[in-house]
Amino acid sequence: MNEEYRYDYKTVEGYILSAIVWAVVGLVVGLLISVQIFAPSLNFAPWASFGRLRTVHTNILGFGLGIGAVFGLSFYIVMRLTRRPLLFPKLARLQLWLFNVGIFLALVTLAMGYTQSLEYAEMEWPLDIAIVILWVMFAVNVIGTILARREEQMYISLWYIIATVVAIAVLYIVNNLAIPVGPLKSYHLFAGVNSANVEWWYGHNVVGFLFTTPILAMFYYFFPKSTGLPIYSHRLSIVAFWSLVFGYLWTGAHHLVYSPLPDWIQTLGIVFTLFLIAPSWGSVVNGYATIGEDWGKMKTNYLAKFFILGITFYGLQTVQGPTQGLRVVSQLIHFTDWVPGHVHMGTMGWVALTVTASVYYVIPKMYGTEIYSVKLANVHFWLVLVGQLIFSATGWITGIQQGAMWKALTPEGTLKYTFMETLVKNYPYWHLRSLGGAIFIVGMVVFVLNVLLTIQKGRALEAGKFTAPAAA
Amino acid sequence: MAGKIYSRPILFTLMVTAAVLAGSIVMMAYPMLRPDMHPKLEKLRPFTPLQLAGRDIYQREGCVNCHTQTVRPLRTEVMRYGDYSKAGEFFYDRPFLWGSKRTGPDLAREGGKRPDSWHAAHFENAQAIVPRSNMPPYGWLKKEKLDPVSVKAHMDGLGMPYTPQQIAELASKTEMDALIAYVQQLGHAVEKPRSAGGLDLAAVNPFSSSPQAIAAGAAIYIANCAVCHGNEAHGGIGPSFVDKKFLGEPGYGTDGEYFAIISAGSDAKKAIGRPGLPDGGMEAFGTQIPPDGIWRLVSFIRAQQHHEATEPAGVEKREHETGGKH
Ligand code: HEM
Numbered sequence: 001m002n003e004e005y006r007y008d009y010k011t012v013e014g015y016i017l018s019a020i021v022w023a024v025v026g027l028v029v030g031l032l033i034s035v036q037i038f039a040p041s042l043n044f045a046p047w048a049s050f051g052r053l054r055t056v057h058t059n060i061l062g063f064g065l066g067i068g069a070v071f072g073l074s075f076y077i078v079m080r081l082t083r084r085p086l087l088f089p090k091l092a093r094l095q096l097w098l099f100n101v102g103i104f105l106a107l108v109t110l111a112m113g114y115t116q117s118l119e120y121a122e123m124e125w126p127l128d129i130a131i132v133i134l135w136v137m138f139a140v141n142v143i144g145t146i147l148a149r150r151e152e153q154m155y156i157s158l159w160y161i162i163a164t165v166v167a168i169a170v171l172y173i174v175n176n177l178a179i180p181v182g183p184l185k186s187y188h189l190f191a192g193v194n195s196a197n198v199e200w201w202y203g204h205n206v207v208g209f210l211f212t213t214p215i216l217a218m219f220y221y222f223f224p225k226s227t228g229l230p231i232y233s234h235r236l237s238i239v240a241f242w243s244l245v246f247g248y249l250w251t252g253a254h255h256l257v258y259s260p261l262p263d264w265i266q267t268l269g270i271v272f273t274l275f276l277i278a279p280s281w282g283s284v285v286n287g288y289a290t291i292g293e294d295w296g297k298m299k300t301n302y303l304a305k306f307f308i309l310g311i312t313f314y315g316l317q318t319v320q321g322p323t324q325g326l327r328v329v330s331q332l333i334h335f336t337d338w339v340p341g342h343v344h345m346g347t348m349g350w351v352a353l354t355v356t357a358s359v360y361y362v363i364p365k366m367y368g369t370e371i372y373s374v375k376l377a378n379v380h381f382w383l384v385l386v387g388q389l390i391f392s393a394t395g396w397i398t399g400i401q402q403g404a405m406w407k408a409l410t411p412e413g414t415l416k417y418t419f420m421e422t423l424v425k426n427y428p429y430w431h432l433r434s435l436g437g438a439i440f441i442v443g444m445v446v447f448v449l450n451v452l453l454t455i456q457k458g459r460a461l462e463a464g465k466f467t468a469p470a471a472a
Numbered sequence: 473m474a475g476k477i478y479s480r481p482i483l484f485t486l487m488v489t490a491a492v493l494a495g496s497i498v499m500m501a502y503p504m505l506r507p508d509m510h511p512k513l514e515k516l517r518p519f520t521p522l523q524l525a526g527r528d529i530y531q532r533e534g535c536v537n538c539h540t541q542t543v544r545p546l547r548t549e550v551m552r553y554g555d556y557s558k559a560g561e562f563f564y565d566r567p568f569l570w571g572s573k574r575t576g577p578d579l580a581r582e583g584g585k586r587p588d589s590w591h592a593a594h595f596e597n598a599q600a601i602v603p604r605s606n607m608p609p610y611g612w613l614k615k616e617k618l619d620p621v622s623v624k625a626h627m628d629g630l631g632m633p634y635t636p637q638q639i640a641e642l643a644s645k646t647e648m649d650a651l652i653a654y655v656q657q658l659g660h661a662v663e664k665p666r667s668a669g670g671l672d673l674a675a676v677n678p679f680s681s682s683p684q685a686i687a688a689g690a691a692i693y694i695a696n697c698a699v700c701h702g703n704e705a706h707g708g709i710g711p712s713f714v715d716k717k718f719l720g721e722p723g724y725g726t727d728g729e730y731f732a733i734i735s736a737g738s739d740a741k742k743a744i745g746r747p748g749l750p751d752g753g754m755e756a757f758g759t760q761i762p763p764d765g766i767w768r769l770v771s772f773i774r775a776q777q778h779h780e781a782t783e784p785a786g787v788e789k790r791e792h793e794t795g796g797k798h
Binding site: 043 | 478479481482484485488489491492493494495496498499500503504506508509510511528531532533534535536537538540542544545546548549551552557558559561562563564565566567568569570571572573574575576577598599602604605606607608609612622625626628629630695696759760761762763764
C-alpha cells in the first residue's frame with residue numbers, strides 16, 4: 001500500500017469488511033423471512049417472528065450493508081478525486097467502530113421489538129442520536145477533505161456524495177423527531193395524516209439518497225476507471241444531477257396514493273414522480289453511451305458487465321417507479337408483492353451489482369495487485385443476476401395476480417374471492433422466490449470469498465515488501 | 473459562469489441544500505400548517521391505557537409489516553373491508569400505522585367484526601382457525617403481564633386522558649388482553665355503513681328446502697361459517713343454529729330474519745328485536761355472498777334444524793366443544 005494513504009486505506013478496508021459481515025447477516029435473515037411467509041411454524045420465538053425480522057432484514061441491509069459500503073467507498077472516491085488522504089484519518093477510524101457498534105445494537109434492539117414503526121426509520125431514539133453523530137463525523141471528513149483538496153475541479157462523483165451528505169441529514173433528523181417516553185420507546189412527533197406524509201417524504205428519499213445518489217457516485221467514478229472509457233457527456237450529467245436533486249424531494253406522496261392524505265399532495269407528488277424519469281435516464285443514457293464507445297469491453301473487462309447491468313436495472317427501476325405512481329397502476333399493485341419485486345430489482349440489481357463491482361476494483365487497487373479470481377467474479381455475476389431475476393419476476397407476477405383477485409367481482413356484483421383465496425395463490429411464487437434468494441446468496445458468498453482471498457493475497461504481498469523476503 | 477460552482481464546494485453545498493429544501497418545504501413542511509393535515513372526527517376517542525398498551529404491542533410485534541390500516545376509496549375495497557378511511561380517524565395515531573404491504577387483510581375496520589374469543593384463539597394459533605394462514609403464533613402474549621408504570625408514562629408522554637383506576641386495572645391484564653382491546657377499537661370513529669335497513673324480515677326463502685339449494689348452502693357454509701359455528705352448526709365461537717334458540721331467545725327466527733343476520737351481521741339485531749350476544753361478533757356477509765347464496769345458506773340452516781329435531785339425542789355431540797377446529 002502507498003504509505004501516504006496506508007492508514008486511510010485500512011479504514012476503507014474496514015468499512016468494506018464490515019459491510020460484508022452485515023450483508024451476510026441481513027441476507028440470511030431475508031432468506032429466513034422469505035421461508036417464514038409460507039412456513040409459519042418457523043416463527044420459533046418472539047424475537048424470530050416474521051413481524052420483527054422483516055424490520056431487522058431491511059435495516060441491517062439498508063444501514064449495515066448500504067451505509068457501510070457508502071462510507072467506505074465514498075471515502076475512497078473522495079481521496080482519489082481530491083488527490084489527498086482524508087483530512088481527519090482518526091475520525092474516520094472512530095466512525096468505523098461507532099458504526100459497527102451502532103448496527104449491532106440496531107440488530108439486537110429491533111429483534112427485541114424496540115421500533116418506531118416508521119419504514120426505514122425503525123430504530124429507536126438513542127440509536128437515532130448515534131446515527132446523527134455518525135453522519136456529522138462523515139460530513140465533516142468529506143466536506144473538510146474536499147475543502148483541502150489538491151485538484152481544483154470537483155468531479156461528478158463528488159457532487160453526488162455532497163448531495164447524499166446534505167439530503168440524508170435533513171431527512172433523517174426531521175422524520176426521527178419523536179417524543180421519548182422511555183429508554184427505548186418514543187412516539188412520532190407528528191400524528192395521523194401528517195405522520196404519514198413526513199414518513200413517506202423521508203421513506204422515498206432515504207431510498208433515493210442512500211440507494212441512488214451515492215451509488216451513482218460509485219458508478220460515475222468506478223465505471224470509467226475500471227473500463228478506461230471516459231464518461232460520454234459531462235453536460236448531460238450536470239442536467240441529470242440538478243434535476244434529480246431538485247425533483248426527488250417532491251415525490252414521497254406517491255407512496256400514499258388513495259390514502260386519506262389530501263388529494264393535492266398526492267397529485268403533486270405523482271406529477272413530480274413522472275418528471276423523475278428524466279434525470280434518472282440521463283444517467284442511464286450516459287452509461288450506455290459510455291460503453292458505446294467500446295462495446296468490446298463487455299467481453300474483455302470483467303467489471304463492465306456489472307456496471308452496465310447495474311445501470312440497466314436502475315433504468316428499469318426508474319421506469320417502473322413512475323408507472324407505479326399513476327393512480328390506475330397503484331390501485332392494482334399497491335400493498336401486493338409487486339412492491340418487493342420492484343424494490344429488489346433496485347437493491348439486488350442496481351445497488352448490489354454496482355457496489356460489488358466497486359469493491360472488486362478498490363480492494364486490489366489498494367494493495368497494488370489483481371483480483372484473486374476473475375472466474376469467480378463471473379460466477380458471482382451470473383448467480384446474483386439469475387437469483388435477482390427470479391426474485392423480482394415472481395413478485396411482479398403474483399402481485400398483479402393478487403391485485404386483480406382483490407378487485408374481481410362476480411356477475412351478481414359481489415366479491416369473487418375471499419382474502420384467503422387470494423393469499424394461497426401466492427404460495428407457489430413465494431417458494432420460487434426463496435429459491436431465487438438462495439441463488440443470490442450463493443452468488444454473494446462467492447463474492448465474499450473472492451474479496452477475502454484478494455485481501456489475503458494483498459497482505460502477503462505487503463508482508464513480502466516490508467519484511468525480509470524469507471516467507472516460504 | 474455556472475461552471476465555477478464545481479470548483480467552489482461551499483457554494484455548491486449551499487445550492488444543493490436549497491434544491492433539497494425546495495421540495496421538502498412545499499410537500500412536507502408547509503402542509504403541516506394547514507388544517508386539512510390535522511382533522512379529527514367527532515366520534516374519535518383517544519386511546520384508553522389498555523388500548524394504548526395494545527397498540528405498543530402491535531408496534532413491537534411488527535403487525536404493520538403484514539397488515540394495513542387504511543381502506544382505499546375503491547369499490548371492491550369498501551366491499552371487502554368497510555367504509556374507506558377518513559383523515560380524521562387518525563388524529564391520535566403517533567405514528568400512523570397504515571402499513572405498505574397487505575400480506576394479511578386490512579384491519580382498519582376490524583373492531584367489532586369478530587368476538588374477543590375469536591381473536592384470542594386466532595392469536596394463539598391462526599392456522600387452527602384459518603388452516604392456510606401464514607400469520608405467526610402469538611400465544612405467549614397470554615403469559616406476559618402489563619406494566620402499569622410504563623403504560624402510564626406512555627399515556628403522559630402523549631397527553632392522553634386516563635383515570636387512576638384505569639391504570640390500576642392494568643395490573644391484572646395480560647398483553648393479549650391489551651392487543652385485543654386495541655384491535656377491537658379499530659375504526660370506531662366511523663359509522664358502519666352496513667345496517668339492517670332495507671331488509672325484509674318477512675321475506676320467504678325462494679329455494680325453500682330444495683335439495684340442490686341445501687347442498688350448495690352446505691358448501692358455502694363450510695367455506696365461510698364453519699370456523700365459528702362448527703362443522704355441524706352446533707356452535708363454537710358463534711352460537712348453535714340447532715339449539716331451538718335464535719339470537720339468545722327461544723324459538724327459531726323467520727327466513728327473513730336469518731337472511732338479515734347473515735347479510736347485515738350483528739347490526740341486524742336491532743331490527744330483528746332479539747338481544748343475541750352482548751358484544752355481537754357476527755360479520756356482515758352481504759357484500760361477500762350474493763343474495764342467492766344467502767338464501768341457500770338459510771335452506772341449509774333449516775335442513776340442519778330439521779335434521780336435529782328428528783335425530784335421536786346424544787349423537788354427534790362431540791363437535792360442541794371444539795367448534796370449528798378442522
Ligand atoms: C426515480 C426513481 C424511482 C421512483 C419514482 C420510484 C417509485 C416508487 C413507488 C411509486 C413506489 C411505491 C409502490 C407502491 O407500493 O405503490 C416505490 C417503492 C419502493 N421503491 Fe422505488 N422508485 C424509484 C427508484 C427506486 C430505486 C432506485 C430503489 C432502490 C434501490 C427503490 C426502492 C424502493 C423501495 C425500498 C420501495 C418500497 C417501499 C415500501 O416498502 O412500500 N426505488 N418506488
